[in-house]
Amino acid sequence: MSVRFFRSFHGRFTSAMFAPRKPRHPALRALLGVVGVLLLAVLLVAGVFVGLAMLAGGLVARLLRRRGKPQAAAGRVVDAEYHVVPKAGEPLLR
Template sequence: MFRTVIEPRKPRHRALRVVLALFGLALLAAFLVVAVAVGAVMIIGGLGWKLLRRAPRAPSGDRVLDGTYRVVPRPLLSR
């Protein structure tokens, strides 16, 4: 008896099947819209949080070495 309670069965009436299928698709579309909206709010909120909580840049220390670099060709490298 318990098995018959938990097993979902399709209704026999064709119109009811169509209505339930459309209801299921509408419910799926609603979940999709809500998920996309929540995701967009989370992304926008995260970007806003980063912009508002931006820490001021600390001045560079006295021990910073500024220089120019050049790429050494491969044959000049010794192994």
């Protein structure tokens, strides 16, 4: 067998084997379109639920980490005075 035979064999069958083809029947084409849209919707909803579960798990983990640490009591708040430092190059308005 020649090398030319293998080259033509490779191009002829592998391109046809992996090429996506639409069905010719209009009803089957419409049915597969609806199945595709439904699959996309299911994946979207599943992704939203997975995201919400990850957020809830992160919040629970954060709450459990803080559980043993003391929090500031109402009587232990530090009161302070402050003043705004002007930006460089702005004139003072006082």
